[in-house]
Amino acid sequence: MALWNIDTTHAQANFAARHMMITTVRGNFNKITGTINFDPANPSAASVEAVIDTTSISSTGNEQRDGHLKSPDFLDIEKFPTITFKSTKVEAAPGATEAKITGDLTIKGVTKSVVLDAEFLGQGQSPFGTTVAGFNGKTKINREDFGLNWNMALEAGGWLVGKDVTIELDLEAIKATEAAPA
DSSP states (O other): OOEEEEEEEEEEEEEEEEETTTEEEEEEOOEEEEEEEETOOOOOOOOOOOOOEEEEEOOOHHHHHHHHHHHHOOOOOTTTTEEEEEEEEEETTTTTTEEEEEHHHHHHHHEEEEEEEEEEEEHHHTTSOOOEEEEEEEEEEGGGGGGGGOOOOTSSSSEEEEEEEEEEEEEEEEEOOOOOOO
């Protein structure tokens, strides 16, 4: 089993939620750290730990909305500067590129079990002499399960912000160098 470090310069967590019940607003976090223990020949033995820096939220297309998402109404980034994921089980056939990764997702101090639909995208040598691998994971959560309850009723009926949030991780990881035997 090889240890891979998430490359913070080539990793992103994207999210999407309904706005006014008719459109989808998307955004991302661009600071992710963590490790992946992975062997393509034995994917069910893999494990993942990832930390998303909530202060790195950006790209919703609206600076005011980004600020509101950082506030106590939503992520409360001053009190909860990270979102974490730690796998508890990986289900994949030997040699498979797709897996179901069950793990503990913690947002705003609330931990819930979620399942990521994950894919191993391949590995290769970078121009810098490192071995890199690509991974993708996707899940959908109910934001209210994590204490993200702020909302506003619409005059015509319904709510300003949808409950369901789709989260997608795009990760490049660098294989950790092995220490030479002493």
